Amino acid sequence: MHQVHNLSHLSPAELRLLIRQNHPRIRTTTGLAHGYQQANVVVLPSHLADDFEDFCHCNSAPLPLLYRSQSGEPSCSPLAKNADVRTDIPEYCVYEEGRLVKTVSGLQSYNMVTFYLGCSFGFEGKLKEAGIPVRNVEQGRNVSMYRTAVSCVPRGAFCCPLVVTMRPVPAGLLDAAVEVTHQNPLAHGAPVHIGDPALLGIQDLSKPDYGDPVELQPGDVPVFWACGVTSIEAILSSKPSLAFSHSPGCMFLTDVPDSPTPESGLTPxxxxxxxxxxxxxxxxxxxxxxxxxxxxxxxxxxxxxxxxxxxxxxxxxxxxxxxxxxxxxxxxxxxxxxxxxxxxxxxxxxxxxxxxxxxxxxxxxxxxxxxxxxxxxxxxxxxxxxxxxxxxxxxxxxxxxxxxxxxxxxxxxxxxxxxxxxxxxxxxxxxxxxxxxxxxxxxxxxxxxxxxxxxxxxxxxxxxxxxxxxxxxxxxxxxxxxxxxxxxxxxxxxxxxxxxxxxxxxxxxxxxxxxxxxxxxxxxxxxxxxxxxxxxxxxxxxxxxxxxxxxxxxxxxxxxxxxxxxxxxxxxxxxxxxxxxxxxxxxxxxxxxxxxxxxxxxxxxxxxxxxxxxxxxxxxxxx
Structure with missing residues (x-):
């Protein structure tokens, strides 16, 4: 394997190839593929696919649907060329009857439906460009993710709490962070809560349900975005006999650039x-x-x-x-x-x-x-x-x-x-x-x-x-x-x-x-x-x-x-x-x-x- 010194400058296609080769330096995809969308991935039995698609449409902030595959389709040409979802994610979760049973570095062939959902990692580069520190990247950690007391809108077999990511933002840069992320609705868009985590039912920021704890610096305010890990909660609650997902923080890298800017008058x-x-x-x-x-x-x-x-x-x-x-x-x-x-x-x-x-x-x-x-x-x-x-x-x-x-x-x-x-x-x-x-x-x-x-x-x-x-x-x-x-x-x-x-x-x-x-x-x-x-x-x-x-x-x-x-x-x-x-x-x-x-x-x-x-x-x- 050739030596790679700076992963952050590689294209999504180059990074997918390294992931497929189990490159040891890619344990999460945070900070990678700047300027491109990253995707959460959920793989479900065909009989649950329509319900889950409806669930995504009803809860579009945590689950912005980028693509739904055909049953058994490992590629996703609208999102990435020459990609294989079975090999191009650093780590996968395997669920049986709604329980996480193991994590693996690759999947076998399956006759199931894959859903690709927008991810907040897609806007981290834009935050940095705007001069907004991304504390989890600075601290070399996965982003913090929390299960909230807020219930998603139920649909069919799916009913679960909203999951959010938290990124600390200096108080003086809140408007900039909101504007940058609002411009990328397919990566969860603008924050869904800013301020006291207890208002979301989160009691302790030092104990995330997924990812790593990220430390706030003096003057920082906790900012929460809807998170695609909500899809994992959906799997846990619906208890399918078999299902797969990305491991939190280990996303599928697409070739799709960041979303265009919405009307400026509607910027929050x-x-x-x-x-x-x-x-x-x-x-x-x-x-x-x-x-x-x-x-x-x-x-x-x-x-x-x-x-x-x-x-x-x-x-x-x-x-x-x-x-x-x-x-x-x-x-x-x-x-x-x-x-x-x-x-x-x-x-x-x-x-x-x-x-x-x-x-x-x-x-x-x-x-x-x-x-x-x-x-x-x-x-x-x-x-x-x-x-x-x-x-x-x-x-x-x-x-x-x-x-x-x-x-x-x-x-x-x-x-x-x-x-x-x-x-x-x-x-x-x-x-x-x-x-x-x-x-x-x-x-x-x-x-x-x-x-x-x-x-x-x-x-x-x-x-x-x-x-x-x-x-x-x-x-x-x-x-x-x-x-x-x-x-x-x-x-x-x-x-x-x-x-x-x-x-x-x-x-x-x-x-x-x-x-x-x-x-x-x-x-x-x-x-x-x-x-x-x-x-x-x-x-x-x-x-x-x-x-x-x-x-x-x-x-x-x-x-x-x-x-x-x-x-x-x-x-x-x-x-x-x-x-x-x-x-x-x-x-x-x-x-x-x-x-x-x-x-x-x-x-x-x-x-x-x-x-x-x-x-x-x-x-x-x-x-």
Whole structure:
């Protein structure tokens, strides 16, 4: 055998020849055949072939099907010339009745069907080209592979957990890693999870189920891609009398170059949503730009409060991402600024809260309305009327909170006070009176209205120490719950800010010219995320055959967006309950002294124009 000094520069055909000759330096194929696809291989009895092909199509991220052979066909001319799958893989696994019985360096002739599936080794070279370290190659190790708690979509005889690979990536290079791998959908595409492995059911990164442990370096984030070793789990679960596969890390090298680049507008960007647990999310560049447009639109300031000074870019986007990942959301509103009237509440807040709630319900989330005890009966009647008039999709429960001692907030937020069992994933306050530094609650005129406000702020404070619970505050003046995140700006830039500024921060502070507009923008942002293929693929871990949304589901989402008709009807309901404009105290069709027509109606039209102008649903392909 001739001496080979640098395997990394050899062509796939040259490497297959060396593998066929059992070259001692090729124990895995990681780092080899740069620029070409590598393939996982599964060999199954013919009677299971159709089921497995269907299983691959339903779970295309872990099992991107490159080629299905004829029964007994050892070659695969569409993928590689002069190849023989029985000899051209460094090591094979042999299974009997769903049990791994041995590994071998070659296979005998068989009358079975071979499946070639895309492999993440195909993009490792591209990562290196982009300046992204490939830690497993640097450390001379096979990639780490883990069995997750996520179930693949079952088909026929096949039902198994998703398997993922993990590659550590420096935090500053996450966008680059996502973009590079997104461009290669036949090698599993973009990551299916970034951050805390426990969110996938992986308890210990140092103990992979397949491959070798790979060490993270300071500043690295664990990034997980769907893995073709899922096919091995499929073999183990279906228990065929005889089956074969590649040995994990020992791939079939094809002559097929890397995939072409998809449309750049659909390239995902990576955003950190939470730190505890560490969770990143993906969303396309096109959707990000649309949500940023929404953020700019709601920054209009017809009341001349100077609200643009409080804007922090992407707070709307991050809040929408957190809500998209949540399953149970508690919404609170209520600013009793009209303290000399009964009821003292204002028309800003409830419309935005109901707009968010109805979109969340449309997306299948659990929604709870958290209200002051003094306003429970009124808010229950408002919810009932909103459902009756079609403004709210369905009834939602109302709850109140009272401070009964040091652990009250924890017991309210978590089952049995256990921070590992929160009742809600997200708390959202919109135009909710917030506690100032001195413990009081002030309206914009610096009047203390503490006697009308329950201590719901305590829940936002307690949520900081409960892993997995995120918070949003929506406001238009700086004295609203959650605006503590921009407290210093409020103090320095807003009228009476040194007194009225809310001291309680939310994870995300969404500012708007009128708080209701922030609520409408959140509803629109959620629609954009749920019609974004990159985001939906990430939420679903790349699993599922169905389009991102059926026509009926899309119509339901659109129906549950804010509309001029619905918002005008609900404002009329508020007026009928005696709820007044906050700035003027008028019992009229106005919010913050601004009449519904044309100010608020025009805002709704503008938000809908941004939301529906570029509809991601035309890109909603199978994932």
């Amino acid at each position: 960007l990576c955003f950190q949503v939470t730190q505890n647990p560490q969770l990143y999310s993906l969303v396309s560049k096109a959707a990000v730009e649309k949500i940023r447009q929404l953020e700019r639109v709601i920054g209009d300031d017809p009341g001349q409060r100077g609200i643009k000074a409080l804007l922090v870019q992407d707070e709307l986007l991050l809040s929408c991402l957190a809500l998209s990942h949540a399953s149970s959301v508690a919404i609170t509103t209520g600013f009793p600024t009209n303290y000399m009237h009964s009821p003292p509440d204002e028309t800003d807040g409830p419309p935005g809260a109901i707009a968010i709630a109805t979109m969340l319900l449309s997306l299948g989330k659990q929604v709870t309305l958290l209200t002051d005890s003094r306003a429970t009966e009124m808010n229950g009647a408002l919810v009932d009327e909103a459902v009756r008039t079609g403004v709210l999709k369905a009834a939602i429960p109302l709850v109140t909170y009272e401070d009964h001692g040091p652990d009250s907030a924890l017991h309210f937020l978590c089952h049995h006070g256990n921070p590992r069992k929160p009742r809600f994933d997200h708390l959202l306050a919109i135009e909710r009176s917030g506690r100032a530094e001195d413990g009081n609650y002030y309206n914009m005129r610096e009047v203390n209205i503490k006697h009308l406000v329950d201590p719901i702020d305590d829940l936002f404070i307690a949520a900081r120490n409960i892993p997995g619970v995120t918070t949003t505050g929506i406001g238009d003046g700086g004295n609203e719950l959650g605006m503590g995140k921009v407290k210093e700006k409020v103090k320095n830039l807003m009228p009476r800010g040194d007194v009225i500024a809310c001291d309680v921060a939310a994870d995300f502070a969404v500012t708007a010219g009128v708080s209701n507009w922030g609520g409408y923008a959140v509803a629109c942002g959620l629609y954009l995320l749920n019609t974004c293929p990159a985001h939906q693929r990430y939420l679903r871990r790349g699993l599922g055959l169905q389009p991102l949304a059926s026509d009926q589901q899309l119509q339901d989402w659109r129906t549950n967006l804010p509309s001029v008709q619905k918002e005008e009807a609900f404002l009329g309901t508020l007026q009928s309950f005696g709820i007044r404009s906050g700035k003027t105290g008028n019992l009229a069709m106005e919010v913050d002294g601004l009449t519904f027509h044309p100010t608020h109606s025009d805002m709704i039209h503008r938000l809908l124009e941004v939301t529906l102008e570029y509809d991601h649903t035309r890109f909603c392909k199978h994932v």
